[in-house]
Amino acid sequence: DSGVTQTPKHLITATGQRVTLRCSPRSGDLSVYWYQQSLDQGLQFLIQYYNGEERAKGNILERFSAQQFPDLHSELNLSSLELGDSALYFCASSESGISYNEQFFGPGTRLTVL
Amino acid sequence: AQSVTQPDIHITVSEGASLELRCNYSYGATPYLFWYVQSPGQGLQLLLKYFSGDTLVQGIKGFEAEFKRSQSSFNLRKPSVHWSDAAEYFCAGTRAAGNKLTFGGGTRVLVKP
Numbered sequence: 001d002s003g004v005t006q007t008p009k010h011l012i013t014a015t016g017q018r019v020t021l022r023c024s025p026r027s028g029d030l031s032v033y034w035y036q037q038s039l040d041q042g043l044q045f046l047i048q049y050y051n052g053e054e055r056a057k058g059n060i061l062e063r064f065s066a067q068q069f070p071d072l073h074s075e076l077n078l079s080s081l082e083l084g085d086s087a088l089y090f091c092a093s094s095e096s097g098i099s100y101n102e103q104f105f106g107p108g109t110r111l112t113v114l
Numbered sequence: 115a116q117s118v119t120q121p122d123i124h125i126t127v128s129e130g131a132s133l134e135l136r137c138n139y140s141y142g143a144t145p146y147l148f149w150y151v152q153s154p155g156q157g158l159q160l161l162l163k164y165f166s167g168d169t170l171v172q173g174i175k176g177f178e179a180e181f182k183r184s185q186s187s188f189n190l191r192k193p194s195v196h197w198s199d200a201a202e203y204f205c206a207g208t209r210a211a212g213n214k215l216t217f218g219g220g221t222r223v224l225v226k227p
Contacts, residue, residue, distance in 0.1 A: 002157060002159070004157070033214070033215075042217060042218075042219045042220065043204060043217040043220070044217075045214040045215060045216070045217075048214060056214045058214055090157060090158070092158075102160050102163065103160070103215065104160075105150075105157035105158040105159070106157050107155075107156060107157045108157055
């Protein structure tokens with residue numbers, strides 16, 4: 001158990017819908033990262049927040065957005081969902097905002113778009 | 115562009131045999147390199163990391179990796195695999211003071227009895 005929690009574990013929805021994925025980092029970690037894992041794209045970095053502020057952006061679509069709240073939990077919002085958004089979404093956390101610090105991964109949220 | 119490549123998509127190894135997983139990187143300077151393991155239905159767990167210093171790095175679960183600058187490689191090894199090592203292994207890297215990990219495509223390891 002990494003100490004990072006993600007909810008829900010599974011999510012099934014339809015095209016065009018909007019969903020919110022939630023992540024609680026390990027106690028004391030200030031940085032949260034979101035990754036998408038799909039069969040065709042592999043494991044890709046989406047976005048990073050550090051202590052409430054956006055720190056880095058990767059291959060995140062404009063339809064996707066994220067935020068980190070004062071209690072340090074984070075939410076990833078996916079809107080206008082397409083079939084290709086079906087993937088496993090991981091959240092990771094680390095102590096600081098520098099990514100060579102170890103990142104601890106949550107169990108993931110599996111999103112299925114029908 | 116910065117990248118991490120794992121040339122082998124699948125590897126099958128017999129239980130008790132040795133295992134070596136390949137990872138090549140492409141960075142302008144010495145990157146920070148990591149190996150993660152993902153068991154079925156699980157998140158990723160860090161096996162080991164290389165920042166600087168000794169080029170042979172010891173990790174958890176009996177794994178080690180060797181950084182070779184001349185070959186731009188960071189291969190993962192285990193002398194004797196156990197059935198529980200069947201999983202997917204990811205090499206990842208980031209540049210110094212970088213703030214995002216770039217992952218390789220992963221290598222799925224199957225362990226034969």
